Amino acid sequence: MANLKVYGHIISANTQRVLMILKEKNVPYELITVDFMHGEHKTPSYLEKHPFGQMPYIDDDGFILFESVAISKYIAAKYRSNGTQLLPDSSDLEAFALFEQACCIESNDFYPLAGGIVMENVVKPLHGTSPNEVVVAELTAKLAGKLEGYEAILRKHEYLAGDKVTIADLAHLAVGSTMTHSGVKLLLDTEKWPNVARWWKDITSRPTWREIWEERVVAAKLLAGS
Numbered sequence: 084m085a086n087l088k089v090y091g092h093i094i095s096a097n098t099q100r101v102l103m104i105l106k107e108k109n110v111p112y113e114l115i116t117v118d119f120m121h122g123e124h125k126t127p128s129y130l131e132k133h134p135f136g137q138m139p140y141i142d143d144d145g146f147i148l149f150e151s152v153a154i155s156k157y158i159a160a161k162y163r164s165n166g167t168q169l170l171p172d173s174s175d176l177e178a179f180a181l182f183e184q185a186c187c188i189e190s191n192d193f194y195p196l197a198g199g200i201v202m203e204n205v206v207k208p209l210h211g212t213s214p215n216e217v218v219v220a221e222l223t224a225k226l227a228g229k230l231e232g233y234e235a236i237l238r239k240h241e242y243l244a245g246d247k248v249t250i251a252d253l254a255h256l257a258v259g260s261t262m263t264h265s266g267v268k269l270l271l272d273t274e275k276w277p278n279v280a281r282w283w284k285d286i287t288s289r290p291t292w293r294e295i296w297e298e299r300v301v302a303a304k305l306l307a308g309s
């Protein structure tokens with residue numbers, strides 16, 4: 084039994100983000116599946132651990148932490164010498180600042196837009212509501228504008244924080260893949276944003292991500308049929 088427990092669901096993009104980092108760092112974990120369809124994440128005992136009633140949180144031998152990017156950074160720092168190096172050297176101030184800049188780009192310029200599209204196209208239908216096509220079109224247009232910025236960054240270097248992959252890149256995978264799977268395929272557009280498409284192909288090809296995505300697809304089918 085692994086000491087590190089992840090409370091979440093394989094279908095939850097933010098849970099997938101954390102699982103991906105654990106796999107990249109070869110850290111054993113146990114996924115405790117939260118029955119979110121029946122509101123388990125809003126129960127008093129869950130709220131004691133995660134005051135916002137969201138997935139995921141981790142219990143690392145009694146240490147409770149929520150927010151998927153904070154969890155990812157904690158794991159990457161705690162297991163710095165395991166598996167893929169996903170953080171810059173903390174003594175290199177400029178590299179660290181560029182890494183934090185890339186993390187901010189993900190959380191401010193990407194997640195609200197791509198996450199909004201996922202909310203419309205995937206989460207709402209799961210709960211029996213139709214997507215609002217006007218909202219999807221608006222978010223898609225705004226995201227296309229942001230990809231101009233991504234293209235400018237990725238034209239200069241291979242990944243968002245430089246020439247090495249970091250958490251900032253991998254943090255895009257879950258929401259980006261779910262959005263693409265739902266039909267909004269901006270990240271695959273090799274003509275408009277060739278460097279974005281090159282970067283996206285690179286990070287989505289990682290074997291750790293393929294494993295998580297396959298599990299996610301199976302779980303999504305089960306949930307849709309239940």
Ligand SMILES: N[C@@H](CCC(=O)N[C@@H](CS)C(=O)NCC(=O)O)C(=O)O
Pocket residue numbers: 095096097098124136137138139149150151152
């Ligand atoms: N910023 C949080 C977002 C967590 C989040 O939105 N989780 C979703 C699942 S991917 C959730 O629990 N949604 C249910 C809800 O908000 O009630 C993180 O990165 O962990």
